[in-house]
Amino acid sequence: MTTRPSKRAFDALRPVTLERNVARYAEGSCLVKFGETHVLCCASLEEKAPGWLRGQGRGWVTAEYAMLPRATHERTRRESTAGKPSGRTQEIQRLIGRSLRAVVDLRMLGERQITVDCDVLQADGGTRTASITGAWVALHDCLAWMKARDMLRGPALKDHVAAISCGVYRGQPVLDLDYAEDSEAQTDANFVLTGSGGIVEVQGTAEGAPFSDEELMELLRLAKSGCADLVALQKAAVA
Amino acid sequence: MTTRPSKRAFDALRPVTLERNVARYAEGSCLVKFGETHVLCCASLEEKAPGWLRGQGRGWVTAEYAMLPRATHERTRRESTAGKPSGRTQEIQRLIGRSLRAVVDLRMLGERQITVDCDVLQADGGTRTASITGAWVALHDCLAWMKARDMLRGPALKDHVAAISCGVYRGQPVLDLDYAEDSEAQTDANFVLTGSGGIVEVQGTAEGAPFSDEELMELLRLAKSGCADLVALQKAAVA
């Protein structure tokens, strides 16, 4: 069997930690670490829903994603200097937002918006999956903060949501790719799953040769096992 | 069994046509219609690869995607007026580019770039899948144009690539959603498959309740059947 650069077993997550209450002002926050990938997730409550939602009696959950310039091996240019978020950034923040909304009952929020900022302090692969997993904790705490102030119309959080990447590395399906593995993987797939194992998002891309139905299923099986572990960590964190 | 708004069988494509040589100046072009969704795909050859590729002896294939303002039910604002392509636009054009590159041997192009512009003249759901399917034809013709001028170092096109959406509509997995169906579907998935049936991209999103492994597999089966039909149409078109 192929040895991974990280020496991990093919189905092993990196060490994952979820630290709550790391941001003094945010209504909910979580510093999530998937190994050397570190993301600060802060949930901010705003008393105003986006314009297109006004008058519908519902709220909204959205996300923004960014990297610090030196989160990466080489310094990357700030997007404020470039004048706009890149296509990759927008794609990731749309994914995080959709993933969170999949487990929130927006009618319970009233006409308010929760923005979860996911700022990558350090990147070693899997920043979007770490972001989703940590953002759920920040969102959970923001909703608890609202509940404590009687701001919710009823139970708003329907389930857990967590995400993990899988890939085919030298012919071997593996879980939770770090940067070194990701650079070389033939296939790269991200799965966003609920606490009950339902699929919220699946995004698979063949980097080299196309992949087969069986490979997709194998990656999904790995992801289910990984997300179950992540959900257990979320439960421990918010307990 | 549920009746689709379009009255189509659950596994039926809309009428699909692929009309070649529709743009006077482009090296390859195709007007693709998936029912009332019409996309003009034009492949343009440029004698210059992007800067980051220079000196590597390879070429590049990229795509741009846009909608005419009144391709939609309500007029949408031009992105040139907004100042930048939206997140959705960027996400789609990145997908089209990746899909095309999956079936091209970039080393055969020399240090050149092919840009395939996919401009939606009319939108009725499935614009990204129609774009990929039509873009392949435009790319094919552009490569043929290059071959006729001895510009290729060898066979550049490795396979067909086509794309189709599937979704769960009122509990029923269905193929090739139009706008009316898409608006109501619980699950929406786009599949990009090669001529030989390999998976290039899979993107599934639960709009409402999460979906299961079985549903994903069922949608994949539908997509394989649909893409096989699209590839047959591509073959007929370029014959």
Place this chain on the structure above:
Amino acid sequence: MTTRPSKRAFDALRPVTLERNVARYAEGSCLVKFGETHVLCCASLEEKAPGWLRGQGRGWVTAEYAMLPRATHERTRRESTAGKPSGRTQEIQRLIGRSLRAVVDLRMLGERQITVDCDVLQADGGTRTASITGAWVALHDCLAWMKARDMLRGPALKDHVAAISCGVYRGQPVLDLDYAEDSEAQTDANFVLTGSGGIVEVQGTAEGAPFSDEELMELLRLAKSGCADLVALQKAAVA
């Protein structure tokens, strides 16, 4: 007498067609062809006048103009990528808007706005004159659509408006320059005329040597004849 590259007589238009109802969703639409120049004109009704007009009981007619990237011999960069419409684009869309407003009684519209999008699918010279000529048809149909729904306060369309270019090619005043002729013309003038032959706009530019009063008059005479033919075609189209 000089032979034109197009072999046309000095006072001959290119084959002109005006095809209505080409856009499924627009309140009025027209695909106009001046030879190989093809422009899709779509009129969109919006229930909201621009901010600066509010409360005045009048409506507004405006236009936007753009080219598909491969409408031209060489691919041109999208203006959404460039971040803003070019000076040339803005100049042309202001001209189209002024030309249309010259024949509309804005008080009849109520506080609404009609935007006519002119998207050049293929360019071979004369895109702005084709746009104006086709936009009139789209506008006509949009106003008819409104009339059928009792949305007009009275007759809104006062006259036809059409446009044509003229130029001095190798010393010979000629009508309706195509790209090959335009590139070489010494003088280039665009005329926007009403159905009754009044002048709405005249824009003449000496590319090389300045031109004389007599030449201007000669070009105007040609334009009057050409626009009369265009108006006849508009009448036939909307009959």
Place this chain on the structure above:
Amino acid sequence: MTTRPSKRAFDALRPVTLERNVARYAEGSCLVKFGETHVLCCASLEEKAPGWLRGQGRGWVTAEYAMLPRATHERTRRESTAGKPSGRTQEIQRLIGRSLRAVVDLRMLGERQITVDCDVLQADGGTRTASITGAWVALHDCLAWMKARDMLRGPALKDHVAAISCGVYRGQPVLDLDYAEDSEAQTDANFVLTGSGGIVEVQGTAEGAPFSDEELMELLRLAKSGCADLVALQKAAVA
């Protein structure tokens, strides 16, 4: 006969002055006043032609146009704050550039660029025509500066160029409209003419009813007389 708000005769210019050498650093400069319209014109020589001209052995003349925020009755927003020059600004600066290039032999400049900045200090109608008329003086002095340093390959300035507006005010064709007259004029036309009376640009717009051939000719006659006076003033200024 109609009395103009300015009390001027129908064919009378406003008091026009052309003051040279008003900018300490510019290679050529002119403060032009058409009555209460004041424009500072500065010609700047740059040792580098624009990229698209490189290697052709020719130079380029271009213009930029702007208004100070309080040049107008109401303060207008700075275009640097708005993020880009407006369509009107771009249209005007393109016109000034074309007008100047019509009287320059670009081959004599070498691969250099002259930029003439026209900054409106105070606006009372006719800013574009005043700009062209003053810009010619700034350009003249810049070319003289170059000649004194043996930088020209031969005579570069072929003729004078000046511009004036005309309009139909209460049925009466009049010369050189100020703001009060312009706001009310039915027809507004700008003429750019050479010292020898040739037409470089004509731009006529019907604000209300379309105008006739005869009116156009009448406006042109007025413009010829006005521009002849402006050219005489230019001659006196540079003598």
Place this chain on the structure above:
Amino acid sequence: MTTRPSKRAFDALRPVTLERNVARYAEGSCLVKFGETHVLCCASLEEKAPGWLRGQGRGWVTAEYAMLPRATHERTRRESTAGKPSGRTQEIQRLIGRSLRAVVDLRMLGERQITVDCDVLQADGGTRTASITGAWVALHDCLAWMKARDMLRGPALKDHVAAISCGVYRGQPVLDLDYAEDSEAQTDANFVLTGSGGIVEVQGTAEGAPFSDEELMELLRLAKSGCADLVALQKAAVA
């Protein structure tokens, strides 16, 4: 003792003039000259306070700053073309605004805004200090204009404000640096002082070696003397 490039005594201002009522439309205006540095200051009254102030019963005073492209030795690019004001521009206009607000009782204005535009016509060092000194005069006249129309709730202008630069040139503290001196100065400090000698702003920067407390005090002494002269000139100007 060191001779300054300008031959001025170490504690001598350049010739300073303050010319009022130079802009036809502005509620207050002043053309200020510090030697060859010329700035046009125009105060514009707007009947609307900025959004964040609304409902507080106070007004606002702000400033904008810009340079004409050829105010400088080499032509500088317009900020409207660059797309945004530079960091230096924003820093200066924030300084001017703060300086003016230090001597205005904003409660007396009502919910209105005064914008003072400082446009540098010619630059030879000290443009920000000249701007502040001239802007006070424009502001004074704008407030007088308002008073004459009973628009003030009470006395709004609390004091004079003027500004001057000082620096250490070849070891010698000197007053009011021009461009040649500024380029070579080791230390550069700008002081904004009120008529009564209070400090509103002090900004000192070591260009080379750091400076000492004593040098700072010495520069402050020079600035106090210079600003006293400037305030005397302001008094004479508005007398």
Place this chain on the structure above:
Amino acid sequence: MTTRPSKRAFDALRPVTLERNVARYAEGSCLVKFGETHVLCCASLEEKAPGWLRGQGRGWVTAEYAMLPRATHERTRRESTAGKPSGRTQEIQRLIGRSLRAVVDLRMLGERQITVDCDVLQADGGTRTASITGAWVALHDCLAWMKARDMLRGPALKDHVAAISCGVYRGQPVLDLDYAEDSEAQTDANFVLTGSGGIVEVQGTAEGAPFSDEELMELLRLAKSGCADLVALQKAAVA
């Protein structure tokens, strides 16, 4: 004597910590805390000096500054979404860059650039002074990294540099204002001082009444004492 909201003595710093090597990839990094103000400073070496410096045999040191959206009490909008860094951001990053350059011998760097990113993770007043103080440590370590690789032409770091704010709070000059104190201070001054006590930058602003020479001196005395402590902490950190 007035009690500060923070209960600190008038001349007491907040608890300050400087933690090195906090960023895995940066050549030098420091997490600086001034009480509840936390800034991550990362120095990145780039093998390319800015264009305008090329060929001069010198290097450059620059800084960028930003805040995470929820570093503040209320969430602030990302500057990448706003399209550009705000005036305040640009002012601060220019200040940090100048401060660092004051203690670096740029000739020793070769034609390279060091960018120090200062990202505010949490803000409670004094973010710019904390940034400068921490940035020096990151810069120190980056230079040490270069020295270890023989990349420096000689000693590059000439001295320490640290910064602190002072202000007049209810009539009492105090050191190191936190947010609560800053909001209420009459005068706010930032001092950037070297290890040897020289002044690199002084920026004082009267928020309410102007301040006197004596107050400025008193604030400077406080700053000298505070910066001496900060420099001692820097020395301990890099020992």
